[in-house]
Amino acid sequence: MILGNVVRRTFGISRPLTPGKSVKGARWAVGVTTAVTSVGIYLKWRQSEARELSTEYFTPYRISFKQDIDRSHFLMELTPVIEQEQNLWAKMGCEKLWSVQIKQPDVMVVRNYTPLPLQMDRESQSLKILQDGEHAGGKLLFYIKQYEQGEVARWLHRLPENHIVELRGPFIDYEFPHYESEMKRDRSFTNRDKEEKFIFQPFDIAMFTAGTGIVTALQLLLTENPFRGTIDLFYSCHSYDELGPLGTILRALERSNRVRLHVMESQNQPSRAENLKIISKAILPPSPYSGQIPYQGKKRSTLEPVLSLVCGPEGYVAAIAGPKHEPAQGPVLGLLEKKQWTNDNVYKLS
Numbered sequence: 151m152i153l154g155n156v157v158r159r160t161f162g163i164s165r166p167l168t169p170g171k172s173v174k175g176a177r178w179a180v181g182v183t184t185a186v187t188s189v190g191i192y193l194k195w196r197q198s199e200a201r202e203l204s205t206e207y208f209t210p211y212r213i214s215f216k217q218d219i220d221r222s223h224f225l226m227e228l229t230p231v232i233e234q235e236q237n238l239w240a241k242m243g244c245e246k247l248w249s250v251q252i253k254q255p256d257v258m259v260v261r262n263y264t265p266l267p268l269q270m271d272r273e274s275q276s277l278k279i280l281q282d283g284e285h286a287g288g289k290l291l292f293y294i295k296q297y298e299q300g301e302v303a304r305w306l307h308r309l310p311e312n313h314i315v316e317l318r319g320p321f322i323d324y325e326f327p328h329y330e331s332e333m334k335r336d337r338s339f340t341n342r343d344k345e346e347k348f349i350f351q352p353f354d355i356a357m358f359t360a361g362t363g364i365v366t367a368l369q370l371l372l373t374e375n376p377f378r379g380t381i382d383l384f385y386s387c388h389s390y391d392e393l394g395p396l397g398t399i400l401r402a403l404e405r406s407n408r409v410r411l412h413v414m415e416s417q418n419q420p421s422r423a424e425n426l427k428i429i430s431k432a433i434l435p436p437s438p439y440s441g442q443i444p445y446q447g448k449k450r451s452t453l454e455p456v457l458s459l460v461c462g463p464e465g466y467v468a469a470i471a472g473p474k475h476e477p478a479q480g481p482v483l484g485l486l487e488k489k490q491w492t493n494d495n496v497y498k499l500s
């Protein structure tokens with residue numbers, strides 16, 4: 151049975167807000183249409199009661215914190231100019247993987263970024279995981295990599311604190327089956343001895359991530375009502391240090407057995423072929439998804455992943471699961487095909 155039956159995926163490529171080239175004669179009409187649309191969006195935003203984040207219009211957020219991890223990676227906290235009423239972490243839980251789009255107003259393009267339920271504690275200068283029911287007025291924290299030739303991430307990196315950026319969303323990037331009236335998983339994962347109880351048996355998944363693709367796993371693991379099964383998480387990077395404080399959080403999740411972590415650092419193993427060989431050896435074959443069956447008590451020690459999610463740069467996705475033919479998934483090839491994974495149980499996120 152395909153777990154992805156309920157999957158809805160809305161993002162693909164980051165798309166321009168306006169066409170790059172316009173026919174000369176139509177410029178005036180395009181200008182008027184754009185102006186009218188912008189006024190419409192603005193009025194809609196003004197009228198919307200709580201000015202909540204929406205996919206329909208852009209909402210202003212202030213850069214409330216920014217910190218470099220290294221030359222390429224940084225953390226950025228955005229605070230809505232008008233406090234948000236909706237708690238997106240409670241609303242989405244672990245059943246929806248989501249992102250928002252940030253607008254670059256000069257070149258009029260948007261890029262997707264995956265928020266994390268963390269906020270910077272000013273006093274201790276450390277990241278705090280939001281508690282259940284807490285949404286910090288809608289604050290969102292992002293882990294971003296800037297590329298030398300990249301447009302938007304480099305621009306974001308240059309912006310000073312208190313600068314206003316515009317966001318729309320949330321966009322659902324992947325949706326898991328809804329487990330009606332299921333009990334919440336405790337978010338305080340540091341308490342390892344606490345016995346867990348659910349109504350339905352949780353299922354495990356495998357996630358293959360490279361670089362900032364790791365945020366997809368972190369969102370599922372840290373959100374309110376976090377992922378109930380165990381994630382067999384593969385993370386490829388140059389160095390684990392590029393995660394900065396997120397690395398400490400990920401290790402704590404590993405100690406609490408919420409995640410089985412396989413880290414591939416290219417600084418230690420520069421051969422791509424050798425890295426892929428190590429990954430391949432650790433990949434488990436797919437287990438069947440049995441649907442919603444009653445909770446059978448504490449899980450066995452072996453992992454039984456029913457779904458593989460793949461997220462990273464094009465070349466990485468291609469090596470793990472075959473190339474993605476945007477917006478289509480493309481056939482499952484690469485390492486996953488060799489371990490009997492198919493299009494029924496693999497999803498390429500990017």
Ligand SMILES: Cc1cc2nc3c(=O)[nH]c(=O)nc-3n(C[C@H](O)[C@H](O)[C@H](O)COP(=O)(O)OP(=O)(O)OC[C@H]3O[C@@H](n4cnc5c(N)ncnc54)[C@H](O)[C@@H]3O)c2cc1C
Binds near residue numbers: 249262297301304
């Ligand atoms: C749903 C979704 C969620 C995302 N979440 C995040 C997130 O949380 N954090 C984050 O940092 N990014 C995230 N991204 C990627 C992000 O949207 C941008 O694509 C990224 O920031 C690059 O945009 P840019 O404008 O800076 O670079 P662009 O101008 O788009 O790219 C210019 C050049 O940079 C290089 N480049 C761009 N992207 C990559 C890449 N992924 N790997 C290797 N080289 C690349 C390429 O050489 C490219 O030609 C997400 C993407 C999607 C679709």
